Amino acid sequence: MNNKKHVFAEDSFFISRRKFMAIGAAFIAVMAIPVGWFASKVAKRNDYIKARSAGLYKDDAIAKLRVSHANPAVEKYYKEFGGQPLGHMSHDLLHTHFVDRTKLNS
């Protein structure tokens, strides 16, 4: 029967045109819904980060002190103790000294 042409085949439109279109439309809709769902999820993925940064900007905008050099505590430190910014005393007190410890790891 290998090379013989078939003598029967199924009537490929055994369902009505109306039913065919209904099933086809439902199939396309089911395929389209997850695409829209993924797209909106991806589009909204950074919303909480944006809300957080907007909140931080808002806090900054209404803050009394908006820059560090206007901080009265810092002003008081330089006036009474540290001399001037980048001066010797401030440099010694405020800068960190690093030691090469890479040998310890090896």
Add this chain to the structure above:
Amino acid sequence: MHHNQHDMRPIQKHPLNVRVFHYILLLSFLPLAATGLLLFFKPLSQEGMQLTYDIHIIAGVVLSLDALAFTVIAFDRVVLFIARVFSLSERDVKWFMVLGGYPQKFLLGKKVPVPPMNKYNSGQKLFGACVLIGGTLLILSGLVLWLVPHAAPRDLVWLLGQIHLVAGLILTAFLPVHLFLAVYRFDDFKAMMIHGNVPYHDAAEYTPLWVEQEIVPVTVNQQRNK
């Protein structure tokens, strides 16, 4: 004995486009199932796992393109398949009550009456629904997990990973059953693998409703459909 016993007149069961689709599906799904299990259990070295991952991706792309191409080129077959697979009746309940008579045949060697089936029996319909839904979930989740795991929301990626895992395991579990029953129904096996035709007696035995309701002589059919 029924007079259909030795009726060898060929009925076309699987047209060429279906057979080509099935072949590509077979050649892509077998490596996908094997590499998927390897990716789940991670038994290999770093290089071995990397190669496994690469094979999984390539086979996944082949399967996705196969499914997409078949949906576009043979949309009518997709709709007809959905119509068959999701048609439920009392016969399906009765079929599952005796599991198609297969366990009785294999284990007890006796034949029990089975309700008449259409082109697919109830078990094949259940399998078809799982392949249709599970395959779609696997393709969509696989694409997101492969291409945009960093851009998609973290919780969504985790959920898609779980969906990919469960759907993959279910379809992989179906695989040995499908292979065994495919070879057992050898006339249908030859139809899907070689020429697309089943002899009339086989169709009349296993799929009587299909023969009765949908099968027409090919000359009449040719007028309408090539």
